[in-house]
Every structure is written in structure tokens, then in C-alpha cells.
Amino acid sequence: MSIQQKRAEAESLFSYARRVLSGKEEPVTAPVDPVDIRSGIDRALRQVRRVGMAPSVIETAARAVSTVEGTLVAIDSIHSYLSEALDLTAEALAHPDETKRAMIADRYEELRSRIDTVAAGATFEGVNLIDGARKTIEFTIPEGGHPRHAIGHITLIAGERGLSLKSPSELFATNDEIEAARLSLFAARQRLDRAAETFLNQASLLAPHLNQGPDMGEA
Secondary structure, three states: OOOHHHHHHHHHHHHHHHHHHHHHOOOOOOOOOOOOOOOOOHHHHHHHHOOOOHHHHHHHHHHHHHHHHHHHHHHHHHHHEEEEEEEHHHHHHHHHHHHHHHHHHOOOOOHHHHHHHHHHHOOOOEEEEEOOOOOEEEEEEOOOOOEEEEEEEOOOOOOOOOOOOOEEEEOOOHHHHHHHHHHHHHHHHHHHHHHHHHHHHHHHHHHHHHHHOOOOOOO
């Protein structure tokens, strides 16, 4: 399944988290169908509310999902910068003039800086999952089920600890430097895709975790 498909299936998960945090969620009868990505959070959290589990658990789960949603938006922005950087390297290869290549290298370096800016600013619900700080989301679900759930940190800054995009020290004067930059960009896009998939999977796991509490199936 593609990341795009997974995101589409997770839309109900994200929208439900927004409703919980806005305080506009209205209780409904929980369905009896098995939990899945599309309806799992909706079913599990509504069931939790019906049996009177602590609202803090509901809110914590909703905030975790909301953080993932915001993080994916930031990842999309970084992905756009990587695509633009790839276009720049193709343009540099097509222009043997060193002055032109130097101008392209300057723009490439600007994009590297923007990636760091996006990663540093990707703080949602007080948590940044993609900067250099390596902060995670962890909480305990009481009374049954797995006691701990975590959404991990994936460093997506431009430097070596993240996407490994080197600064063009030779200002793209050589084809070798440009080709090396292109390889790094392709690898960086793969890392972004894997990160997005990981965050989606971790967020979707909240539903079955919450659904394992006692008397969940009773009205």
C-alpha cells in the first residue's frame, strides 16, 4: 500500500483527533466491526468515553495523532524542497558555465537551510518529532492492554544526523559533486517516505491499544 493510500485511510483518524481537541465530539453508538486504520481511533476513543475512562487518556491520544498529522505536513514541505533541489542539480548538469553553477549552488544551499527551518519549526502539541532534539511521545494506557505506547523521533534535518545533504563546497563546479548531490537527494526522499509511513503506522496503532481495555465491548 502506498503512503498516499495510507494517508487517505488515516483521514478519519486525524479528523477525529481534531474533534476531540476542539471539544466538539458527540458520542455515538460504537460499531461492532473490527478496528482498522480508517475507523479504529473513532471506535476506540468513543468506546473509552462511554465507559468513563479518564479524559486525559483520550486527550493524550488525540494530541499524539494531531502531532503526527502536523508532522506529516512538515514532511510534505521538506519533500517539496528536495524536489526543487533535484531540479536544480539537473539544471547544473546542463550548464557547464561555473558562474551559473555557482548561482545554482547558492540556491541549493538556501533549500538546505529551509529544510532545517521547517524541521526546527515542526512543533505540534508541544512536541517536535523531526528536529535534532530526539523527543518522543510516550504515555501509559491504564487498566489493560499494553501499558505503554510510543511515537518515536526521526531526525529529518538536512545534516548528517538527518537527511545527509552536504553543502556544495565546490559550488557544483564538477559533475561529480552534482551527481553525488543527486544521489543524496534520492536517498533523502526515501528516508522521508519511510518516516511518513512509520509515523502513520505508529499513530494507527493507538486504536487497538485503546480498544484492549476492560468491558470495552459492553454498552
